[in-house]
Amino acid sequence: xxxxxxxxxxxxxSLGNLYSVRQACKHVxxxxxxxxxxxxxxxxxxxxxxxxxxxxDAMRTLRDRDLVSVIRSFAATGKPTIxxxxxxxxxxxxxxxxxxxxxxxxxxxxxxxxxxxxxxRQISERLPRVPQVGxxxxxxxxxxxxxxxPWRFTPLENLPDGTFMYFVHSYYVLPRSETDxxxxxxxxxxxxxxxxxxxxxxxxxxxxxRSGEKGLSVYGHIAEKLRGxxxxx
Amino acid sequence: xxxxxxxxxxxxxxxxxxxxxxxxxxxxxKPEAFARxxxxxxxxxxxxxxxxxxxxxxxxxxxxxxxxASEIFIPLCVGGxxxxxxxxxxxxxxxxxxxxxxxxxxxxxxxxxxxxETFGSSTIVIAIEAIRQPSGHxxxxxxxxREATGVDVFEWAAKAEALGAGELLVTSxxxxxxxxxxxxxxxxxxxxxxxxxxxxxxxAGTIDxxxxxxxxxxxxxxxxxxxxHYEALNSITFDEADFGTEGNLEFRKRGVGFSKIDAxxxxxxxxxxxxxxxxxxxxx
Numbered sequence: 039x040x041x042x043x044x045x046x047x048x049x050x051x052s053l054g055n056l057y058s059v060r061q062a063c064k065h066v067x068x069x070x071x072x073x074x075x076x077x078x079x080x081x082x083x084x085x086x087x088x089x090x091x092x093x094x095d096a097m098r099t100l101r102d103r104d105l106v107s108v109i110r111s112f113a114a115t116g117k118p119t120i121x122x123x124x125x126x127x128x129x130x131x132x133x134x135x136x137x138x139x140x141x142x143x144x145x146x147x148x149x150x151x152x153x154x155x156x157x158x159r160q161i162s163e164r165l166p167r168v169p170q171v172g173x174x175x176x177x178x179x180x181x182x183x184x185x186x187x188p189w190r191f192t193p194l195e196n197l198p199d200g201t202f203m204y205f206v207h208s209y210y211v212l213p214r215s216e217t218d219x220x221x222x223x224x225x226x227x228x229x230x231x232x233x234x235x236x237x238x239x240x241x242x243x244x245x246x247x248r249s250g251e252k253g254l255s256v257y258g259h260i261a262e263k264l265r266g267x268x269x270x271x
Numbered sequence: 272x273x274x275x276x277x278x279x280x281x282x283x284x285x286x287x288x289x290x291x292x293x294x295x296x297x298x299x300x301k302p303e304a305f306a307r308x309x310x311x312x313x314x315x316x317x318x319x320x321x322x323x324x325x326x327x328x329x330x331x332x333x334x335x336x337x338x339x340a341s342e343i344f345i346p347l348c349v350g351g352x353x354x355x356x357x358x359x360x361x362x363x364x365x366x367x368x369x370x371x372x373x374x375x376x377x378x379x380x381x382x383x384x385x386x387x388e389t390f391g392s393s394t395i396v397i398a399i400e401a402i403r404q405p406s407g408h409x410x411x412x413x414x415x416x417r418e419a420t421g422v423d424v425f426e427w428a429a430k431a432e433a434l435g436a437g438e439l440l441v442t443s444x445x446x447x448x449x450x451x452x453x454x455x456x457x458x459x460x461x462x463x464x465x466x467x468x469x470x471x472x473x474x475a476g477t478i479d480x481x482x483x484x485x486x487x488x489x490x491x492x493x494x495x496x497x498x499x500h501y502e503a504l505n506s507i508t509f510d511e512a513d514f515g516t517e518g519n520l521e522f523r524k525r526g527v528g529f530s531k532i533d534a535x536x537x538x539x540x541x542x543x544x545x546x547x548x549x550x551x552x553x554x555x
Contacts (some may be wrong), residue, residue: 248368271286
């Protein structure tokens with residue numbers, strides 16, 4: 039029986055390496071628990087939805103474990119709600135992967151697959167590799183809006199444009215609202231959204247827990263903010 | 272897309288080892304020290320292969336994976352004797368991001384599909400050990416190049432991809448540890464036909480070989496062992512206590528390297544690749 043929740047609840051949908059997210063949290067001094075328990079999730083100061091794998095499988099597991107409403111209401115409290123890789127994709131309204139699947143709907147927009155084989159022949163002679171596996175750079179998006187720096191007040195705010203992060207994914211998100219597109223990355227000539235969010239909700243397509251010291255600093259920033267008592271992400 | 276440099280660590284029990292052509296295994300030291308050295312010097316990922324791969328050897332490997340994953344925050348791929356979904360699950364729970372499969376996949380190709388569906392394609396790397404035959408064909412081998420399978424490498428590469436493999440790790444067993452260079456033809460044929468990443472392995476003796484694997488072989492990533500380990504040995508401070516009592520320790524005590532291979536620091540490899548116009552992640 040837990041007397042208090044861990045600071046960070048890492049949602050357990052059994053997909054992907056949840057353990058490295060927890061390791062990263064521990065490394066920066068955050069207590070973190072991999073959990074599917076609603077009480078534990080609600081008691082946390084921040085929520086991380088990680089994952090590598092299939093959108094449909096993940097949503098099915100979240101539904102089976104009654105976590106869909108838990109995540110939605112956590113996001114509504116204003117506490118930091120962070121999606122990593124598949125987690126970001128699950129934040130969207132839906133995905134075209136293997137048919138139509140409904141997501142958590144925290145960020146309007148959908149999930150699409152990189153390069154159909156028909157497209158790829160036109161882009162270059164060599165087939166673009168799918169999934170994208172490896173290091174690529176992230177850049178602040180230049181969107182319409184009154185913000186000067188879309189990463190200000192997010193865990194990415196101290197990172198320079200062009201920071202290398204580790205990506206492994208076959209799908210990308212396309213937020214419907216331009217102001218939700220916070221950062222982009224270019225792969226095989228195609229520029230897509232790699233950082234998305236609004237308010238306390240932030241999703242990153244890359245794996246900060248696998249992106250060396252710069253990636254770790256993203257977790258470090260979260261830790262600092264929680265220590266400072268701020269509810270901004 | 273950056274080309275990834277992936278140091279490969281062959282593990283036997285608690286030790287990092289290196290197989291040398293006609294010589295057996297040399298014990299080089301504690302894997303954790305090498306892993307940390309590479310992490311701090313720009314490694315893009317790490318590849319850990321259990322070369323003993325027996326039922327009672329796994330605990331050592333799992334311990335190593337756990338320790339490495341808790342301190343080293345780059346992707347970790349682990350392989351060696353993984354035969355079931357449970358084996359894979361164990362390794363992933365210990366902290367690995369990906370696994371490589373060879374024997375189990377050749378014995379039962381549908382295992383690739385099962386594993387890909389269960390853990391995600393990108394988690395499953397199919398390792399191909401290729402030996403060139405007199406006919407010019409390449410045959411798949413298992414058990415560090417000791418067991419023939421009769422399976423054609425190029426056909427197997429295509430089949431593995433179709434079954435859901437996320438990446439292909441292609442080793443030229445003929446070239447491995449010799450320092451004579453990669454088998455560029457082997458890599459190129461596979462890379463041109465594949466739409467998943469291809470990691471070249473086996474034979475690097477100089478920086479030029481690495482550049483060649485990418486420029487001519489079209490590799491998406493390069494796994495390196497000999498090229499790095501001897502330089503690492505010179506750079507890392509070891510205690511005598513780091514060594515167990517097993518293995519070929521003589522050469523370590525003599526303080527020599529391996530004459531056909533330039534002991535090369537990882538940052539130097541990336542520098543040379545960059546000079547050649549290859550996009551690599553800079554060393555931080």
